Amino acid sequence: MRCTYHLLTGLILTSFIIAQPKISGRLGIGYSSPDYKTFAESPFPKKGTFENMMVNFSFDYQFYPNARVGYSQWISFTSDNYEGEDFSRSFNYRAVVIETYFFPRRKLEINFTLGPMINSGSISLATKQTISAWDSLMVEFNNSGIEVSTADEMTTKFFGITSSIGARYYIKPYLAIETKIGFIENYYLKDKWKFQDKDIKGPDIDIEDFPLFTFGLVYGW
Numbered sequence: 001m002r003c004t005y006h007l008l009t010g011l012i013l014t015s016f017i018i019a020q021p022k023i024s025g026r027l028g029i030g031y032s033s034p035d036y037k038t039f040a041e042s043p044f045p046k047k048g049t050f051e052n053m054m055v056n057f058s059f060d061y062q063f064y065p066n067a068r069v070g071y072s073q074w075i076s077f078t079s080d081n082y083e084g085e086d087f088s089r090s091f092n093y094r095a096v097v098i099e100t101y102f103f104p105r106r107k108l109e110i111n112f113t114l115g116p117m118i119n120s121g122s123i124s125l126a127t128k129q130t131i132s133a134w135d136s137l138m139v140e141f142n143n144s145g146i147e148v149s150t151a152d153e154m155t156t157k158f159f160g161i162t163s164s165i166g167a168r169y170y171i172k173p174y175l176a177i178e179t180k181i182g183f184i185e186n187y188y189l190k191d192k193w194k195f196q197d198k199d200i201k202g203p204d205i206d207i208e209d210f211p212l213f214t215f216g217l218v219y220g221w
Helices: 002-018 048-052 132-140
Strands: 023-032 053-064 067-082 085-105 108-126 152-172 175-186 193-195 198-200 209-220
Touching: 023 067, 023 175, 053 085, 053 209, 067 108, 067 132, 085 152, 108 132, 108 175, 152 209
Parallel strands: none
Antiparallel strands: 023 053, 023 209, 053 067, 067 085, 085 108, 108 152, 152 175, 152 193, 175 209, 193 198
């Protein structure tokens, strides 16, 4: 009788795992703690808790019974004004990830994620009447002799690595809630910014190594 019970339990768990969706999408929010160092007039406006909030979305494909490959992106965005002009800064963290997982309980999944990243950042000023705000911002970042002619943005790209551990609870075989905790290791250099096809210096910020917490909804098909 005990063997029969174990056999039935195994079949139920196996059928649940097999029923996991091959393709799934995730939408959530995240929280991190990078150090956006301030300048004379704080080009990075302070938004309190919301300054560290990020939007996260991802897609993955199950290519093996306990492994997935996918794409994940975190977006950090803030807008305000600088010297009377509309100001915004954004950082996009993009990763191609490999994820392995197992089921300690029937509806509870524990997963581990690792992947390389190609990230980008931008700072823009939508100048309406004068370009003096751009001139001031360039001086803030220790740039000289940069000609500014119109509203534009300065951009940068840098590499990184991300790793996390997560817990996913399946409400339905195709619907789950998930939380992850991990880190992002960035190789950011303030000397690697571009503005109107010129190499310039960017802000002195500390995003080399910071923890990351995310919570989201997963839907599969």
